[in-house]
Amino acid sequence: MINTNDQVSQTESQTSKAKPKKLRQRNRPRNKRNRVEDSTTTTTESSTTTESTMPGENSQQDAATREQVMAEREAKKQAKQAKKQKSAPPATKIITEVEQTTITTKLTTTTTTTARDKPEPPAATAAPAAPIAAVTCTAAVVTETGDKTRDQIKAEREAKKAAKLAAKVAKSSGAKVEAPVQQLADLKVTEKTPAPSVAPAPAADEDKKKPALSKAERRAIQEAQRAAKAQGQGQVKKAQPAAKAPVKSTATHTAPKELKRESVSPVKKTTTASPSKNSSGSAKSECKVKLFNHLVSAEKGASLFINDPLVHPSMARLGVQYAQRTVVGSNARCIAFLHALRQVVQDFETPAKKEFGRSLDAAVQHHVDHLHKCRPLAVSVSNAYKQFRNQVTQLPADVPEAELKEILVHFIDTYIENQIGKAAQAISSSLQEKITDGDVLLTFGCSSLIQFICEEAKRRQVAFRVIVVDSRPTCEGQEMLRRLHAHGIPCTYVLINAVGYVMAEATKVLLGAHALLANGYVMARTGTAQVALVANTHNVPVLVCCETHKFSERFQTDAIVYNELSDPNELVRDDKCCLKNWASKAHLTPLNLNYDITPPELVSAVVTEVAILPCTSVPVILRIKPDIGY
Amino acid sequence: MREQPLKEVTQLIHAIKVGLVEGSYGITNKTLDIFKYIIISKSWKNADALMQIVRAQCRILQAALPQETVTSNIARRILKLTREEFDLLHAKVQHFADDSQASLSLHKLVTQTSESNVSVDYSVPQQGLREALLDHLQEVETELETSSENICVQAEEHIHSSEIILTLGHSRSVENFLKRAIKKRQFLTIIVAECAPACRGHNLAASLAAEKNVEIIVIPDAAIFAMMSRVNKVIIGTHSVLANGGLRAACGAYTVALAAKHYSVPVIVLAPMYKLSPLHLCEQDAFNMVGCAEDVIPYDSIPAREAKVYSPMFDYVPPELVTLFISNTGGHAPSYVYRLLTELYHPEDLEI
Numbered sequence: 001m002i003n004t005n006d007q008v009s010q011t012e013s014q015t016s017k018a019k020p021k022k023l024r025q026r027n028r029p030r031n032k033r034n035r036v037e038d039s040t041t042t043t044t045e046s047s048t049t050t051e052s053t054m055p056g057e058n059s060q061q062d063a064a065t066r067e068q069v070m071a072e073r074e075a076k077k078q079a080k081q082a083k084k085q086k087s088a089p090p091a092t093k094i095i096t097e098v099e100q101t102t103i104t105t106k107l108t109t110t111t112t113t114t115a116r117d118k119p120e121p122p123a124a125t126a127a128p129a130a131p132i133a134a135v136t137c138t139a140a141v142v143t144e145t146g147d148k149t150r151d152q153i154k155a156e157r158e159a160k161k162a163a164k165l166a167a168k169v170a171k172s173s174g175a176k177v178e179a180p181v182q183q184l185a186d187l188k189v190t191e192k193t194p195a196p197s198v199a200p201a202p203a204a205d206e207d208k209k210k211p212a213l214s215k216a217e218r219r220a221i222q223e224a225q226r227a228a229k230a231q232g233q234g235q236v237k238k239a240q241p242a243a244k245a246p247v248k249s250t251a252t253h254t255a256p257k258e259l260k261r262e263s264v265s266p267v268k269k270t271t272t273a274s275p276s277k278n279s280s281g282s283a284k285s286e287c288k289v290k291l292f293n294h295l296v297s298a299e300k301g302a303s304l305f306i307n308d309p310l311v312h313p314s315m316a317r318l319g320v321q322y323a324q325r326t327v328v329g330s331n332a333r334c335i336a337f338l339h340a341l342r343q344v345v346q347d348f349e350t351p352a353k354k355e356f357g358r359s360l361d362a363a364v365q366h367h368v369d370h371l372h373k374c375r376p377l378a379v380s381v382s383n384a385y386k387q388f389r390n391q392v393t394q395l396p397a398d399v400p401e402a403e404l405k406e407i408l409v410h411f412i413d414t415y416i417e418n419q420i421g422k423a424a425q426a427i428s429s430s431l432q433e434k435i436t437d438g439d440v441l442l443t444f445g446c447s448s449l450i451q452f453i454c455e456e457a458k459r460r461q462v463a464f465r466v467i468v469v470d471s472r473p474t475c476e477g478q479e480m481l482r483r484l485h486a487h488g489i490p491c492t493y494v495l496i497n498a499v500g501y502v503m504a505e506a507t508k509v510l511l512g513a514h515a516l517l518a519n520g521y522v523m524a525r526t527g528t529a530q531v532a533l534v535a536n537t538h539n540v541p542v543l544v545c546c547e548t549h550k551f552s553e554r555f556q557t558d559a560i561v562y563n564e565l566s567d568p569n570e571l572v573r574d575d576k577c578c579l580k581n582w583a584s585k586a587h588l589t590p591l592n593l594n595y596d597i598t599p600p601e602l603v604s605a606v607v608t609e610v611a612i613l614p615c616t617s618v619p620v621i622l623r624i625k626p627d628i629g630y
Numbered sequence: 631m632r633e634q635p636l637k638e639v640t641q642l643i644h645a646i647k648v649g650l651v652e653g654s655y656g657i658t659n660k661t662l663d664i665f666k667y668i669i670i671s672k673s674w675k676n677a678d679a680l681m682q683i684v685r686a687q688c689r690i691l692q693a694a695l696p697q698e699t700v701t702s703n704i705a706r707r708i709l710k711l712t713r714e715e716f717d718l719l720h721a722k723v724q725h726f727a728d729d730s731q732a733s734l735s736l737h738k739l740v741t742q743t744s745e746s747n748v749s750v751d752y753s754v755p756q757q758g759l760r761e762a763l764l765d766h767l768q769e770v771e772t773e774l775e776t777s778s779e780n781i782c783v784q785a786e787e788h789i790h791s792s793e794i795i796l797t798l799g800h801s802r803s804v805e806n807f808l809k810r811a812i813k814k815r816q817f818l819t820i821i822v823a824e825c826a827p828a829c830r831g832h833n834l835a836a837s838l839a840a841e842k843n844v845e846i847i848v849i850p851d852a853a854i855f856a857m858m859s860r861v862n863k864v865i866i867g868t869h870s871v872l873a874n875g876g877l878r879a880a881c882g883a884y885t886v887a888l889a890a891k892h893y894s895v896p897v898i899v900l901a902p903m904y905k906l907s908p909l910h911l912c913e914q915d916a917f918n919m920v921g922c923a924e925d926v927i928p929y930d931s932i933p934a935r936e937a938k939v940y941s942p943m944f945d946y947v948p949p950e951l952v953t954l955f956i957s958n959t960g961g962h963a964p965s966y967v968y969r970l971l972t973e974l975y976h977p978e979d980l981e982i
Contacts, residue, residue, distance in 0.1 A: 290845075291819075291860060468937075471826070471850055471851060471852035472824070472826045472827075472829075472850050472851070472852075473850055478927060478931065478933065481927075481933040481937055482931075482932060482933045484933075485932065485933040485936055485937065490936070490937075491933065491936070491937040491938070492937060492938040492939070492940070493926065493927055493933070493934075493937045493938070493939045493940075494926070494939070494940045494941075494942075495826050495827060495851070495926055495941070496826075496851050496852050496882075496885070497825065497826060497851045497881045497882030497885060497945075498881055498882075498940055498941065498942045499885065500884040500885060500945055500946075501881070501918065501940060501942040501945070502940065525852075526850070526852040526853045526856055527851075527852030527853070527855075529855040529856065530852065530854060530855040530885050530889065533855060533885070533888050533889060533892060534884070534885060534888060537888055558856075558859045559855075559856035559859070560856070560859070560860065563856075571824065571848060571850060573829055573832070577829070577832055578832040578833050578835070578836035579832045579835065579836065579848060582839075582848075585836075585839045586839075587839050587841075587842075587844055587845050587846050588835055588836070588839035588846045588848070589845070589846065589847050589848070590847075590848040590849075591847050591848065591849050591853070591857075592850065593849070593853045593856055593857075595856075596852075596853065596855055596856035597856070
């Protein structure tokens with residue numbers, strides 16, 4: 001309690017800007033609505049100041065909520081016991097318990113308010129009012145919940161029953177799930193309404209700001225509904241104790257504040273809003289194959305690509321390129337990302353009164369989130385991003401911004417040069433001694449690295465030929481064939497089901513990889529594992545070429561836990577295909593997996609720029625090169 | 631002496647070549663019709679003459695359609711039938727008591743080879759042979775007709791509810807088998823590998839999707855390994871079963887079988903008896919055929935000018951990758967196929 005008070009006073013002293021708000025703060029009414037309102041005004045009036053005071057505000061709120069959560073836990077426990085015993089006396093006990101807790105919270109609020117009323121510096125701004133608003137409002141809520149617990153518990157139980165029923169009836173149909181959610185939401189709304197009666201004396205300027213307030217409230221309600229939906233979907237089966245209501249109510253009350261904070265940066269708001277949208281929309285975008293439900297990403301609506309003022313054009317373009325699969329391949333994606341990132345760094349303008357590094361970090365984070373929404377990030381990209389972020393956090397403090405940018409741009413350029421360019425050269429040179437006259441290399445799909453190696457071997461005038469194995473629906477091998485053909489390398493081209501037919505000719509199998517996992521499994525384009533399998537049974541050595549910047553610290557043993565689904569319509573060949581109207585058939589699903597996992601026993605060696613290693617040495621590389629993954 | 635094909639045989643060859651007659655069952659049926667016609671209408675004097683005609687026509691069919699082994703299989707059945715009927719009638723005439731002519735027991739086989747190296751003279755004219763043959767042919771026909779049904783009936787013995795089954799391409803036996811399984815068992819998930827470039831798996835998927843209570847997943851051939859980890863059973867059809875218990879199956883079957891082996895998933899092969907051929911082919915080149923490459927890569931694409939493109943039709947699946955054969959007479963292990971072959975065909979007819 002004391003802590004929080006101290007923090008409040010701290011924040012007060014920090015904010016030195018004079019604003020004529022003091023009066024209103026003094027006779028601050030207990031009405032929650034007004035609190036909300038006030039915080040809006042403060043944010044609108046002085047956005048920068050609110051931002052600067054944010055940490056203090058946060059901690060204050062956290063403390064308050066922690067207190068509440070503790071109280072609620074107590075209440076929950078009690079409720080559980082009461083449920084078990086089903087006798088009257090404990091119920092009253094709960095109420096008393098809750099009341100006790102509310103009293104304590106009340107006390108804290110009073111102390112804070114008294115602290116506020118004490119000799120205040122004249123320069124006090126309206127900003128610190130917000131935390132108090134939060135505390136008082138939450139306190140009000142708690143008292144309210146304390147009074148209402150029994151009724152609420154009943155209501156909650158009923159709502160939950162209904163939710164359970166509905167969930168049983170039809171999990172898939174979103175409409176039915178919505179009903180109990182609505183109930184839950186209603187519950188929240190009803191909880192809120194008595195708030196004014198608890199807290200009298202509305203402020204004089206309440207009427208003026210009514211529209212803004214109602215908007216905030218509406219947002220709060222929406223937020224609550226979403227939360228409730230998420231909870232309702234997730235926890236119906238768990239049969240949680242009934243005293244969940246207070247938690248939710250606090251959530252709803254704190255929600256407007258959060259939203260306000262976010263309204264400073266509209267992007268953030270959209271990011272927080274979108275997941276909840278996804279959860280509500282998941283019912284319809286659900287994959288028909290239950291095995292892959294967890295892989296289904298939300299439908300990429302056009303809104304994702306519509307101009308977002310906070311996304312740099314180069315990143316926006318990259319996002320579209322990722323989503324439309326015009327930039328594919330681990331290396332290509334990484335290079336494109338780094339180029340776009342360089343643009344972002346160069347064009348970045350530090351907001352007023354902000355630190356360059358931090359604000360850049362936040363901006364890049366936002367960009368990466370955007371890219372992730374367009375298409376889940378490749379391991380190479382996320383590794384590069386981690387490296388970049390590491391660099392940003394290590395930037396020297398007392399250096400002009402232009403110089404910092406210079407450092408970062410240089411870092412990006414060297415990353416591309418070293419991790420991708422030079423690594424490819426190193427891999428190629430170590431593989432050259434493995435390619436001799438008369439060799440028949442078999443490769444799968446399209447890999448820039450393999451292409452590079454083949455070109456290098458051709459330059460050395462080695463007489464070899466390449467078998468390109470390809471698979472529907474992407475047919476990347478045709479691109480590989482085109483590139484190799486352009487360099488005059490004799491090629492053979494087959495589809496993957498004929499790999500057994502050509503494997504007898506092959507002397508070596510060279511495979512590209514998307515990532516190398518820490519348990520030695522190779523994550524690569526679907527079909528790679530099959531090629532490795534057939535090669536293994538024909539006793540043809542399988543060499544996986546992979547730069548260390550694609551090493552991942554993830555562990556994975558099958559291709560289903562973590563994967564990416566492409567557009568199933570790609571499997572439909574043409575208009576005459578039987579799969580054409582698969583969507584109208586309830587039980588039919590084309591499945592277009594992006595990656596598969598090759599177990600290490602099928603791979604003879606991994607060729608990295610460090611050395612030619614067995615797959616199982618991946619963790620060793622990860623350890624000696626700790627900057628690869630975090 | 632060069633044999634002349636019958637008009638019916640040329641017609642059949644033409645029909646198969648242009649794709650009017652499709653599928654092993656259709657070809658087998660048509661071939662059987664031709665041999666029936668030969669037995670009925672041709673003026674053969676004795677068993678030997680008939681066997682000569684059958685052999686000659688079979689050789690022609692074989693030369694014209696080297697990949698369709700069912701034609702020779704049927705011819706072998708006819709030859710064996712002729713021998714049996716002749717022996718039976720001959721024995722009756724000679725009053726030579728033979729209790730177990732119809733069924734060749736192992737004991738009988740052993741004693742036969744050890745005792746009687748006497749070759750039977752089939753050129754002796756035999757009364758009533760034609761009628762007896764036609765009678766017996768009727769049995770073969772019904773066997774052929776009911777073979778698919780007989781395989782289907784066994785679906786319940788092999789598939790339990792909520793099983794995940796993987797299949798490849800489009801086999802009629804598999805289609806019927808799975809349809810039966812869907813009717814009898816609930817919550818099946820059937821994964822169909824499309825089998826590029828023809829993508830006949832799409833047809834199978836569309837056909838199975840008409841059923842209820844089943845989930846059909848169509849995957850590209852590349853995802854077979856990725857999906858195999860979740861599969862309970864692999865059920866595939868085959869083009870023919872070789873003498874060692876290996877398969878000549880649609881291209882891609884080898885990968886499926888290997889992946890299944892990797893994950894220890896049982897591979898069940900549906901093969902009606904007429905697909906059993908007494909051939910020993912362990913080499914890809916020995917029996918494979920390369921199809922049109924246009925589907926693999928468009929002819930007008932730039933790299934297609936220089937690159938070699940293959941589109942093989944078949945895969946050889948070695949017997950150690952096959953767990954079980956299901957034929958119309960029941961289940962058989964791959965190691966038992968040789969025994970079935972000796973029961974089905976006469977040893978002297980293996981080479982036509």
